[in-house]
Amino acid sequence: MTTSPTAPFENPRAARVWRLFGDGRMVLMIALALFVFLTVLYPLFQVVWRSFIVEGSLSLANYEAVFLRASNFVAVWNSLWVSVIATAISVVIGTLGAFVVMRTDIPWKGALSLLFVLPFAIPPLFSAMGWVQLAGPVGLISQGWRAMFGPGPVPWNIYSATGIIFVLGVSNYPLVFLTVAGALQRVDPTLEEAARTAGVGTGRIMRDITLPLVKPAIYGGGLLAFVSSIDNFGIPAVLGMRAQFYVLTTRIYEALTVPNMPLATAMSVLLVGVALVAMVGFRRAEGGRSQYAVIGGKSTTPGIIKLGRAKPWVVAAIVLTILIVVVAPLFALVLTSFLRFWGAPLTWEFLTTRHYEAIFNTPAARRGILNSLLLAAGAATILVFTTALISWLNIKGRVRGAGTLDAIGLIPFALPGSVIGVAMILAWSNPPVGPALYGTIWILLLAYIMRYMAFGLQTSRATLTQIHDSLEEAAMASGASRMRTVRDITLPLLRPGLVAGWILIYISAFNELTVSVLIWTSGSETIGVWIFLMQDSGFTGRAAALAVLTLPVILILYLLMRWYARLEERRQKRQG
């Protein structure tokens, strides 16, 4: 036995564990488990625990209160069907948009893909308000309609389930767009070419070949859009309450205002339950692991589909879509930021720049912008790496338990922001060990990590399933250890997915409101907090101006990304 450096075990299971330790997977697993425990499980536990406490003792009373009220079931049902339809809209817009922009010879690709992700930068509350301003009873579109077809009610009602679905759908599709666009770039084009030479037309290729190949990404993006819909509060609050149309989040908000936090947490647990069931459904539908390994060891350059005669039509459809889902709400937002007060008539005398002046004269608002820039970058960077490693352990490393980490990481995304905020306060005011982070800026970082872990997990998962196993195996056979393989082969190949995930997290965290508003303190204000506070105290114009100010940030981010992509391209083109 002396010749072997590795202690052989009598027990195969012990040997397996030893192997896991030996190549670093177990160490990594333990580190990541600790990370997930601290950022997700422990705060989550604080919330769940409270839901079982009534007047200091364990009780199911809160759950009874939740389950005995019929209106709660109505709210669950409303949440479900509204989110499902909204997700369908998001998936259709996001997937079609991504396909056209990434894989056809349409002009102005750069500008189009920027425009397509831009709505993501608008806080949902503003989307809702923007759409009220556009299509509400006295909105611009409604006024136009009346001017054309005479006075009387318009044939639509923004204050309805339909309105909620529409606004949710057009607000959340960038989640699908970003995930699917990344996947499309990586599909081996010979698979499409093979269909083409078999006599299949473009549309059919897309349906039969391309779509199934990027299915994991579509499901991944769809899952994000779904959870994003089901946990949205701003849109159903603005558009639903007037129609007495309640969803779970608006019910939870009510419970929080009473305030009956145990009841709210019990309802949140219900929401998490609903979201989890949906997630399991999505994951099931994603299907098997290796079916989609399309980044293989045989390399080809991505193919571009010539639209030919259909080009003008496609361009027209895209431009129309962008006008409706991107330009219109953005216009409403920008308009609001320049109007003296929300709803003022559109004449010169009511236009003003004083909202912008007010912002630049408020030191806290300026500080908020800086804080948001840093916090978002921090959260995005940390999450991108940790979630990539979790996904890797799960999909490639095949470590038992990594799947559980992955599932746990998705849960917080289904929690309403205010519940996460409460969880952070409960968890970090007087933690059993370590410093009290509540009251410092670090709690915001932790909160963003908790809230957006799902983005990182979903995007890295979608990319990882596309990487063929043999590429990692070749590195191992070259003598690289498992961890080295991850560093040198897997992470670089994951890069497009990681960049997409980073951007998703960055943009979301950059103007996050609902969590931040509960846990910020002076010195750690964020741009989202200020948008919310301005909005809440009636300074709609200033809030809109702040939201508009976030747009250049997105723009710069996007330009950086393009620059990076071109750099990468040039690297690829470089010839010896």
Place this chain on the structure above:
Amino acid sequence: DSPSGTVNFYSSMQLDIVEPIIAAFEERHPDVSVDLLYSGSVELEQRIFAEIEAGSLRADVIWAANPALFLNLKDAGWLAAHETEHTEAIPEGLRDPDNMWFAGRVHNMGVGYNTNLVAPDDVPTNWAEFLEWGPQAALASPLHSGTNFNMMGAFVQHDGIGWEWFEQAREAGVQVVRGTGDVTRGLVAGEFAVIKGIDYIMAAQAADGAPVSFAFTTDGVLSLPSPIAIGAGTDNPDAAAAFMDFILSAEGQQLLVDQHFLPVRTDVDPPAGLPSPSEIIALDVDYEWLAENGSELRERFSDLY
């Protein structure tokens, strides 16, 4: 010796009200710095209760719009009593008998109307007339707006109005929207003709050029104190007390009057054009009763709407 250090100040008062007061105070007490944590009233309450749930209240001074919150805090022992020279100048209804809280400000909820849609003759003079506007009338949900919640309490206990008012509103098609912001925006934009509006908000909007105005009703408006109090766990009681005294002082109140608010002191004149507190017919509010029956009321309302 003069107070020094930091005061953690939790406030749901609008920034343009609070900031000048803080600035004036810090000028007077250069050794004290006030850390303002401003938040919407609902979020502020969520935060306060979460902190309490977690075992410690960070706030040294709290100033919020909902009196019931302070009754709850007082009952749970989270407030510290404040003995002050200003007690004499503040009427009894505007302070706690045990000196646990004082009103720092008063605002009124009456009828807000759109001057383009409502002729001067048609402005509702009482709450029954308000209902005649049907779907063109709106209020913020008492479930989300603290002021409306208090108003609901006042209505229900009022002999001439009562719970029936809400049932009639429902029948007439009166709109209930989420918060004060929504209802104000709807009024400004012309979606609504009349709303349950707040005096200083209407005044501020009108100052911006919006076609809105505010009217007092003859059967009573809601005159709501916004209490201010010191947290029981404060680690800088001197500075906290100094800050609170400054707000209650004649100088502090004058700053509020400059912003269209009614003063809480009898020795400070109200803003020009506003009735003096004695001319206003205010609804009675029993905050104790409200604190006790609030949940039930809310449930009743959410069953109705």
Place this chain on the structure above:
Amino acid sequence: MNSSSGAVTVQGLAKQFGALRAIDTVDFSIAQGEFFTLLGPSGCGKTTTLRCVAGLESADTGRIEIDGKPVFDSATGLDLPANERAIGMVFQSYAVWPHMNVAENIGYPLKVRGVAGTQIAARVEEVLKLLDMAGLGGRMPSQLSGGQQQRVALGRALAIEPRVLLLDEPLSNLDAKLRELMRAELKLIQRRAGLPILYVTHDQVEALSMSDRIAVMSAGRIHHLAAPEEIYDRPATRFVLDFVGAVNYLPCTVAGHEGGRMRLDVGGGTLEIAAPERLPAAADLTVAIRPEDLELAATGADDAPRARITLRGFVGEGFEYRLELGGQSLRARTEKTVVFEEGAEVVLTARRGVLVDAAAGLDSAVAAA
């Protein structure tokens, strides 16, 4: 329209990738029912040419017709997409659809054409049997070995009967046995349907044994376009001689010329080959002799060159020898009956040989008795 009668006509095709001329003017025409092969070393532009014909790559200049119908013309900007060119194609990288099982992969082109389900199933069964893959219809591609995947790709192209079949090294991952079977099957299909085939391979034997005509390519150009025997026996350029089959080069001088035969002094002895024309004695030449044309014997004429066996390799049907002759290494191939030990001395004679100018390219090709 100057349409020709060929199944595929390619005129003046050129394509650059950046600074690299992947195809540098290629012209050829495939007749109806012809088996036409592009043969050349790795990276010479075979796949690129095929992809241009398929419509998967747009050439920079040139003109392509399929069945007399122009499908690409750089002058007019015409460029039909692949699905409108009525072709069947097998990819070098298989390109088996990972989300469909074997039967679905093969049946898909039929399904697209609206063939009824039962008919598809029957045809797929047939193709699977042909590919020696019966019973594997339900497998997913990730559960297949490399060769099995290649067969699926082949089956997909065979399922329908296209106007032209484009094949990019479709047999490279099959074992010799199966490869031979598939070769025969391809020939059969082609004969039966009169189907023109454009075949890409780097395998000389494959090219020689299957093709009606072969275009030997190098660095984006066609060096020689002719029937297999001509390519092998009378190569147009030294590259072709060199690439198609192994060859020994021996520097030599002309020692004599008698009765259509030439005596060449190769240093260490004299070899005799047939020569149609007279060359000046002592011209500075090289003779190229293929390994199988070198005859080895234990004894022979006194002036014949004598070489030493350095290595013997068994290749099944015979032996491959490495010989040393005056410091040069030669290769020879013999039947199994001719056995020499390593280290033995053998006498060389040449059955055939080709004279090459040492300075320039290929000068004359000379067949011997």
Place this chain on the structure above:
Amino acid sequence: MNSSSGAVTVQGLAKQFGALRAIDTVDFSIAQGEFFTLLGPSGCGKTTTLRCVAGLESADTGRIEIDGKPVFDSATGLDLPANERAIGMVFQSYAVWPHMNVAENIGYPLKVRGVAGTQIAARVEEVLKLLDMAGLGGRMPSQLSGGQQQRVALGRALAIEPRVLLLDEPLSNLDAKLRELMRAELKLIQRRAGLPILYVTHDQVEALSMSDRIAVMSAGRIHHLAAPEEIYDRPATRFVLDFVGAVNYLPCTVAGHEGGRMRLDVGGGTLEIAAPERLPAAADLTVAIRPEDLELAATGADDAPRARITLRGFVGEGFEYRLELGGQSLRARTEKTVVFEEGAEVVLTARRGVLVDAAAGLDSAVAAA
């Protein structure tokens, strides 16, 4: 520890995928410096066996040692990861890293081992030259042809000098010329470094010409493990006879037996082959004759079988014929000097043949003069 002296020892290896037995008990041992080949048809389990040796797949049962050190043992649960097995490997699917250029791909194994940058660059240059890819070091894989990518994969395994080299059809996408060059280079590397090679191929010629020993596999089992000549001339099972080289089967009865030679009546005539032992006359047998062992002549003995040429194919070094003899199709291979037209009648004699029991598998292998 019952370690053997072999470079690689595989004992009782078995691996199932679901219900499919991909490897069904495989045993072999590779000596130091030996060139060992797994040869078999597509899907027989070659790649799976190789992957188990590499540590990329865990076998269900069995034991593997590399250099006398156990690396896998299903009994103890030992299973070293690939990077601790000191192997070099070339993948059938290339597995070239798409995000690294050619030089980075080849240099990576050196980099992992901490070799200095300048040394890496020099070694990469060397390997590139060897692979006939000098100057392509800066290209990205997506800009390479199929064969070029395969060469990069090969270069990656050659860059370091591993304890064992595992090669999964590393030459399948190279042209014959380059393949031969690489074969020679592989042999050279192996001899120089005494490097044991485990080679996987489906190409008989490749296997026969390069290997010291060959294991012929089918359906997850080794049928015959021996030196190339033995495999070819004295195949252990009918499968091996059939798979390694082409073969003609003729039903026959023993017509006579004289002086170590046997006369076989094949219907239509008599063939004579050498036979070491006597068989009862008229036993119901089959004789297997390889195409190159069938001699064709215009004339011959009266009782020799006469066949008709149905097809002639040119294969460069000679011709391949299809013959018809009494309703059966036969194949024969001749040198270029033996030319018959299609339709001609030829007389057959056999140089060698192997007797096969018609009922059971392979009975006796018989070499002829």
